[in-house]
Structure formats: structure tokens, C-alpha cells
Amino acid sequence: MNAILALVIGVLFGSGIWLVLRPRTFQVIMGLLLMSYAVNLFIFIMGRVTVGKPPLLDGLPEPAAMADPLPQALVLTAIVIGFATTALYLVMMIGSRGVTGTDHVDGQEPES
Amino acid sequence: MSMGWLEHLILAPVLLPLLTGALLIPVGESHHRFKFAVNLLSVLTMLGVALMLVALTDGGHWPGGMGVYLAANWAAPFGITLVVDRLSAMLLTLAALIAVAALLYSMQSWSRIGVHFHSLFQFQLMGINGAFLTHDLFNLFVFFEVMLAASYGLLLHGYNMPRIRAGLQYIAINLVASLVFLIGVALVYAAAGTLNMADLAGRVVALDADDLMLLKTAMAVLVVAFLVKGAIWPLGFWLPTAYAAASPPVAAIFVLMTKVGIYVIFRVWLLVFSDAAGAVAGFGREALLWGGMATIAFGAVGMLSAQEQGRLAGYAAIVSSGTLLAVLGYGQASVVTAGLFYLLSSTLAIAAFMLLVELNDRIRSPAAAMLAVTMEAFGFEESPQQPVGRGIPASLAFLGLFFVACALIIAGLPPLSGFVAKFGLFHALLNPDGAGAVAGTMAWSLMALLLVSGLAAIIAFMRFGVRTFWASPVAPPRLQFMEAAPVTLLVLLCVALTIQAGPVFAYLERTSAVLHQPGVYVQRVLAQPVVGEEGP
Numbered sequence: 217m218n219a220i221l222a223l224v225i226g227v228l229f230g231s232g233i234w235l236v237l238r239p240r241t242f243q244v245i246m247g248l249l250l251m252s253y254a255v256n257l258f259i260f261i262m263g264r265v266t267v268g269k270p271p272l273l274d275g276l277p278e279p280a281a282m283a284d285p286l287p288q289a290l291v292l293t294a295i296v297i298g299f300a301t302t303a304l305y306l307v308m309m310i311g312s313r314g315v316t317g318t319d320h321v322d323g324q325e326p327e328s
Numbered sequence: 329m330s331m332g333w334l335e336h337l338i339l340a341p342v343l344l345p346l347l348t349g350a351l352l353i354p355v356g357e358s359h360h361r362f363k364f365a366v367n368l369l370s371v372l373t374m375l376g377v378a379l380m381l382v383a384l385t386d387g388g389h390w391p392g393g394m395g396v397y398l399a400a401n402w403a404a405p406f407g408i409t410l411v412v413d414r415l416s417a418m419l420l421t422l423a424a425l426i427a428v429a430a431l432l433y434s435m436q437s438w439s440r441i442g443v444h445f446h447s448l449f450q451f452q453l454m455g456i457n458g459a460f461l462t463h464d465l466f467n468l469f470v471f472f473e474v475m476l477a478a479s480y481g482l483l484l485h486g487y488n489m490p491r492i493r494a495g496l497q498y499i500a501i502n503l504v505a506s507l508v509f510l511i512g513v514a515l516v517y518a519a520a521g522t523l524n525m526a527d528l529a530g531r532v533v534a535l536d537a538d539d540l541m542l543l544k545t546a547m548a549v550l551v552v553a554f555l556v557k558g559a560i561w562p563l564g565f566w567l568p569t570a571y572a573a574a575s576p577p578v579a580a581i582f583v584l585m586t587k588v589g590i591y592v593i594f595r596v597w598l599l600v601f602s603d604a605a606g607a608v609a610g611f612g613r614e615a616l617l618w619g620g621m622a623t624i625a626f627g628a629v630g631m632l633s634a635q636e637q638g639r640l641a642g643y644a645a646i647v648s649s650g651t652l653l654a655v656l657g658y659g660q661a662s663v664v665t666a667g668l669f670y671l672l673s674s675t676l677a678i679a680a681f682m683l684l685v686e687l688n689d690r691i692r693s694p695a696a697a698m699l700a701v702t703m704e705a706f707g708f709e710e711s712p713q714q715p716v717g718r719g720i721p722a723s724l725a726f727l728g729l730f731f732v733a734c735a736l737i738i739a740g741l742p743p744l745s746g747f748v749a750k751f752g753l754f755h756a757l758l759n760p761d762g763a764g765a766v767a768g769t770m771a772w773s774l775m776a777l778l779l780v781s782g783l784a785a786i787i788a789f790m791r792f793g794v795r796t797f798w799a800s801p802v803a804p805p806r807l808q809f810m811e812a813a814p815v816t817l818l819v820l821l822c823v824a825l826t827i828q829a830g831p832v833f834a835y836l837e838r839t840s841a842v843l844h845q846p847g848v849y850v851q852r853v854l855a856q857p858v859v860g861e862e863g864p
Contacts, residue, residue, distance in 0.1 A: 244500055
């Protein structure tokens with residue numbers, strides 16, 4: 217399972233980097249989204265992958281029998297913040313499209 | 329053990345701007361005088377709180393000169409810990425001072441060319457103050473995001489074409505940097521099982537080889553995010569464009585933001601990779617030194633090539649970041665002391681220059697032409713009421729004098745604080761710790777680079793000065809008192825730094841001494857008793 221997760225994260229992140237380096241704002245924001253998915257998964261597996269174990273349970277003193285709840289809390293925060301900042305970038309993108317009349321990241325079409 | 333109100337003061341620099349910013353959101357833009365007054369009151373209170381924290385940390389109120397605040401009364405390392413030491417208190421004061429100047433400057437017109445300036449301004453300060461206070465890596469990420477989200481809004485304040493272009497790039501770069509930050513944080517947690525900085529410093533000695541490897545990787549990833557904020561070469565190309573595009577009061581606040589990135593590197597490196605860290609002592613210091621030196625060189629070349637004053641100021645900020653990083657990378661307590669003085673002096677001077685840039689531009693262009701363009705792009709039909717009353721007399725002499733003062737401080741020439749800072753750095757570099765030690769090649773290279781960058785700065789400033797003030801007979805521009813006052817305030821602070829260099833250096837020596845004793849942080853933070861229980 218670790219291998220699959222690692223592969224998924226790698227593919228997501230790689231696609232994200234490629235898209236972020238593209239010249240159109242829509243591609244950039246898609247790239248940012250893919251990268252943030254990859255990062256969220258990454259934080260999640262940093263708490264070690266466990267199957268079928270509760271995060272917290274009363275009267276269970278054995279840490280090995282529990283999943284680490286902290287990365288899950290971190291992921292939640294990261295998702296919320298990432299969502300908000302991406303939404304902000306989207307607004308910015310639309311504004312730029314409206315003012316400059318192009319969706320190029322430089323705000324102008326390249327001279328060719 | 330109960331807590332006195334003084335202990336809660338540690339939280340005030342975060343809570344105050346949060347509440348003020350939230351309070352100002354529903355107030356309509358037509359009440360701009362009220363909004364300005366509330367904002368100013370809040371910033372002045374912040375300044376008062378910061379000065380009290382300086383007095384408390386330096387006055388022996390807390391053992392070890394650091395106050396520890398356990399958020400929601402969770403014992404460290406399980407809850408989020410805020411720590412104020414001399415360095416944090418000093419930077420909080422610096423932030424509040426620059427905020428006062430930027431806010432006063434914005435009163436005349438800049439705060440009114442867009443909406444929610446005052447709320448964004450307060451949230452920006454909340455993020456900056458929080459980053460200075462927090463002692464938890466993930467909480468640091470949250471404060472970084474608060475700071476950045478507000479900065480996106482502020483950069484775009486007064487929506488015009490250059491700002492949108494700069495904003496698109498600035499936001500994209502910072503979003504990617506935030507993702508890198510998260511990867512670093514996750515790796516740190518995987519390696520050490522903690523995100524509390526003091527706890528991390530305590531655990532680093534006991535980690536086995538595999539985990540140490542992971543921790544090194546984690547820190548290498550994490551530092552990339554901080555280096556982007558600090559605009560270190562080759563991660564700082566966004567800075568000159570963004571700073572030149574931002575409105576002047578916003579650019580002045582942004583000067584602080586690069587220093588936040590540098591501050592965090594100081595904090596983490598001195599704590600986690602100190603000389604007491606066993607196998608990882610001094611990890612990555614050499615890379616930081618080289619990175620800093622490359623940044624100084626890049627900034628110096630950039631200053632020479634700058635075509636407008638806004639970009640010149642941006643490159644000056646890059647040189648300042650580079651110098652500070654090199655100072656940390658050099659790894660000597662007395663150099664760090666002088667570096668902190670340089671931080672104070674250069675930040676104040678560059679912020680003052682950011683405000684001066686727009687006033688200087690008026691000499692060549694008809695007054696407020698730039699403002700008119702912004703207003704048009706923002707869609708205002710009528711201009712805000714022009715301030716009544718006379719402008720200040722001798723405006724050209726005023727601008728010239730303060731231009732020279734900023735140039736002298738940024739280039740590090742006598743008689744102002746820039747020279748004291750550079751002299752302090754050279755003195756420390758020439759006198760290494762330990763008897764009989766002599767300055768090595770790196771010390772000489774760093775000194776040569778600092779001198780060359782100072783020369784580049786003075787050439788660049790002279791060129792702009794000659795072109796602006798001596799080019800042709802010009803009509804004196806109209807300057808309002810409220811535009812001249814903040815610049816005067818910042819430059820006078822640099823003069824005060826020069827006159828009071830002795831006491832300031834003494835304070836910075838105590839700051840640096842504590843920074844180089846990570847054991848004190850580990851002991852103070854982890855042993856902080858929760859309220860309601862007896863302390864050890």
C-alpha cells in the first residue's frame with residue numbers, strides 16, 4: 217500500500233509541477249490544486265499508514281494499537297487553508313482576465 | 329499557579345490585530361476617518377505592548393529572559409506554545425514602528441483607493457506578529473498563511489495593471505512555497521515526532537542515524553519555503569517586481585515580510601542545529617553562507633541595473649536579506665549580534681525609502697498623476713477629496729535630505745546607523761572567537777562582498793539622486809505634512825539607533841547570548857507549568 221500511495225503522490229506532484237510551469241492561468245491553478253492534493257496525501261502518510269485502527273480511544277494505553285491523529289488534524293488545517301488561498305487565486309485570475317483581456321500569466325500575449 | 333495579566337500580554341500582538349481587523353470589516357468605506365483612527369489606535373497599542381515585552385524580557389521578569397505562553401493551557405509539547413524572547417520582542421517593536429509609519433502615510437490617499445485596506449493591514453500585522461511569537465512549526469505555517477493572504481490583498485490594493493501582473497506571479501510563487509513548507513513540516517514530524525521547536529531541539533540529540541537523515545532532508549525542504557519569503561537567490565526574482573508594483577505604504581510593510589523569512593531561519597537554525605546538537609551541529613550553515621553571499625552579489629548587480637527607484641529599493645531589500653543569511657551561516661555569536669543591528673537599521677531605512685519613492689516621483693511627474701491612473705483602473709468616478717491646507721515648505725530640500733539619509737544608511741556610509749552596523753559586522757568578522765584565532769578566507773570574502781555591495785548601492789543611489797534633483801529646474805512638489813512625517817519618523821529612528829548604538833548593542837548581545845543557548849529554550853518551554861498546577 218505504501219508503494220501505491222507513494223506512486224500516486226509522485227504522479228500528482230509531477231503533473232502539478234508540469235502544469236504550474238505552463239503559460240495559461242487555468243493550467244497554473246490546476247497544477248496548484250494537484251500539488252496541494254499530493255501534499256495533503258503526503259502529510260497523511262507521514263503519520264505512518266495504518267489500517268483499521270482508531271485514532272484515539274479511551275482506556276487503550278498501547279500507542280501501537282492506534283493511528284497517529286496529529287497528521288490527520290494537520291491535513292484538515294492544510295486543506296482548509298489551501299482551499300481558501302486557491303479560491304483567492306481564482307478571483308485574482310478572473311480579475312486579471314477581465315483587466316488584461318488575456319489568460320496568459322504575464323498579463324500579455326507573448327510576441328511571436 | 330495563577331497567571332497575572334502580564335503573562336497574557338504575550339498573546340496581545342496576535343489578538344489585538346485580529347479583533348481590530350474583524351471589527352473594521354463591517355464599517356463602510358465612507359467612514360474612513362473612523363477606520364483610520366481605530367487602526368492607528370490599535371497599532372499604537374501594539375507598539376506599547378511590544379515595548380512592554382522588551383522591558384519584561386530584558387528586565388528579568390521571566391527566568392532566562394523569555395516568556396512562555398501555553399495556548400489553551402495545554403502543556404508543551406502537546407499544545408501550541410508562544411514564546412517571547414528578546415529577539416521576538418525587538419522584532420515586534422520594529423514591526424509596530426514600521427506599521428505606524430506606513431499607516432500615517434496611507435492616511436492622505438492610499439488607504440482610500442480600494443476597499444478594506446485597514447482590515448487587511450491589521451491581518452497582515454497579525455500574521456507577522458504571530459510568526460515572531462509562535463514556537464510551533466505548524467502554527468508558524470498558519471501565521472505565514474494569514475500574513476500571505478493579507479499580503480495578496482494588500483499588493484492588489486488599488487487594482488491596476490502592474491499590480492495584477494506582479495500579483496499573479498507573487499501569489500503563484502507563494503502558494504508553491506506554502507506547499508513546500510507543508511512537505512517540510514510533515515517530514516519533520518515523521519523524523520522527530522514533534523513540531524514544537526524547543527522539543528525538536530531537545531530530541532535531536534537522541535535521534536538515530538536514519539531519523540537524522542530524514543530530519544536533514546526535512547530541514548532542507550523546509551528552509552526552501554523560508555528562503556522564498558526572504559527572497560534569497562535564486563528564489564527571490566519575484567521581489568523587485570512585486571515591491572515596485574505595490575502602493576508605497578504596502579511596500580513598506582512588505583519590507584518586514586522578507587525579514588520574517590530570515591527571522592524563522594535564525595530561530596530554527598540556532599535552536600535545532602546549534603553547537604550542542606551532536607551529529608547535526610552546524611548542519612547546512614555553509615550552504616546558508618554561500619546562499620547569502622550569492623544573494624548580496626545578485627542584489628548589488630540588481631541595484632546597478634535598476635531603472636526605477638521602486639526596483640532599487642527592492643534590490644536593497646534583497647541585499648539586506650542576503651547579508652543576514654550570510655551572517656547566520658557564518659556561525660559566530662558576535663557576528664549575529666552585529667547582524668541584528670544591521671537588521672534594525674536596514675529595515676527601517678529601506679521602509680523609509682519605499683515611502684520616499686513615490687514622493688520623489690512627483691518631482692518629475694505632475695503631482696498625484698500616478699494616483700489618478702490607479703483610481704481610473706479601480707473604477708472610481710471621482711477622486712477622493714484632495715487634502716486641504718498648505719503643503720510643507722521647502723519640500724525639495726526635504727526630499728533631497730531624506731534621500732541622502734536613506735542612501736547613506738543602505739550603503740553603510742558614515743555618519744548614520746548603516747555605518748555602525750557595517751563597522752560592527754567587520755569588527756566581529758575580524759575578531760573570531762577563541763584566543764589567537766585570525767579571520768579566515770570566508771570572513772575576508774564576506775567583507776569584500778559587503779564593501780562592493782555598499783559601493784554598488786552608493787553608485788545606484790547617486791545616479792538616481794543626480795537624475796531626480798539636479799537634472800533640470802523643477803517646480804517643488806506638493807508634500808503634505810502627513811506624508812513627510814512617517815519618513816521623518818523612520819529616519820529619525822535610524823539617527824536614534826546611531827546615537828544610542830551602545831545600549832542597543834548591549835541589548836543585542838544579551839539577545840544573541842540567549843539565542844545561542846538552546847538548552848535554555850528546551851528547559852523553559854517544556855517545563856512551563858500549566859495554570860492550576862504547582863510549578864516544579
